[in-house]
Amino acid sequence: KQEVTQIPAALSVPEGENLVLNCSFTDSAIYNLQWFRQDPGKGLTSLLLIQSSQREQTSGRLNASLDKSSGRSTLYIAASQPGDSATYLCAVRPHSSASKIIFGSGTRLSIRP
Amino acid sequence: DTGVSQNPRHKITKRGQNVTFRCDPISEHNRLYWYRQTLGQGPEFLTYFQNEAQLEKSRLLSDRFSAERPKGSFSTLEIQRTEQGDSAMYLCASSLPQGAGTEAFFGQGTRLTVV
Numbered sequence: 001k002q003e004v005t006q007i008p009a010a011l012s013v014p015e016g017e018n019l020v021l022n023c024s025f026t027d028s029a030i031y032n033l034q035w036f037r038q039d040p041g042k043g044l045t046s047l048l049l050i051q052s053s054q055r056e057q058t059s060g061r062l063n064a065s066l067d068k069s070s071g072r073s074t075l076y077i078a079a080s081q082p083g084d085s086a087t088y089l090c091a092v093r094p095h096s097s098a099s100k101i102i103f104g105s106g107t108r109l110s111i112r113p
Numbered sequence: 114d115t116g117v118s119q120n121p122r123h124k125i126t127k128r129g130q131n132v133t134f135r136c137d138p139i140s141e142h143n144r145l146y147w148y149r150q151t152l153g154q155g156p157e158f159l160t161y162f163q164n165e166a167q168l169e170k171s172r173l174l175s176d177r178f179s180a181e182r183p184k185g186s187f188s189t190l191e192i193q194r195t196e197q198g199d200s201a202m203y204l205c206a207s208s209l210p211q212g213a214g215t216e217a218f219f220g221q222g223t224r225l226t227v228v
Binding site: 004032034036041042043044045046049089091097099100101102103104105106 | 157161202216218221222224
């Protein structure tokens with residue numbers, strides 16, 4: 001059974017710092033991995049999608065990497081800003097059930113001005 | 114707005130009442146998903162449609178829950194005889210049909226509070 005874990009559950013850093021959020025998954029047989037942002041009480045905004053054949057994707061100050069063999073992904077945020085404060089969720093689409101997206105519990109990020 | 118649309122955004126209901134939520138996916142997306150999210154947790158899969166066919170249901174979807182997508186466009190999720198444990202955010206997502214590697218787009222969710 002595919003499980004997705006995100007550590008830490010919460011993170012607080014001062015503005016301007018570069019930071020890394022971690023995601024691990026138990027079964028490397030995935031089609032893709034997706035990072036989402038969720039603001040309090042809101043829905044999910046897709047940030048980056050990495051296909052299983054890819055190693056990384058970049059969008060602006062965000063860079064996501066994927067190491068499928070070790071079951072890990074990282075989301076790198078450069079030059080953090082208070083507006084980056086949100087919960088970041090990692091999700092995989094497993095081969096065992098392509099209709100499902102399996103989520104981690106998220107990392108709640110707070111950027112201090 | 115061409116994103117996934119969910120209505121209502123908020124619903125407060127008394128225990129034992131029935132509620133229905135609506136999801137309008139992105140127009141060219143034939144795949145539609147329902148998820149439930151409780152506080153501090155990631156979303157949990159409830160059910161999946163490809164066009165009008167409901168192809169998979171989670172064990173979380175008890176017999177009080179029913180989902181439909183009658184014409185392969187919008188979908189509804191109904192909860193009968195609501196319980197306090199049903200209080201959660203209900204999220205809808207859609208994706209394109211090409212292969213299994215496509216990106217999922219989520220709506221803003223419907224927050225249900227059962228009192």
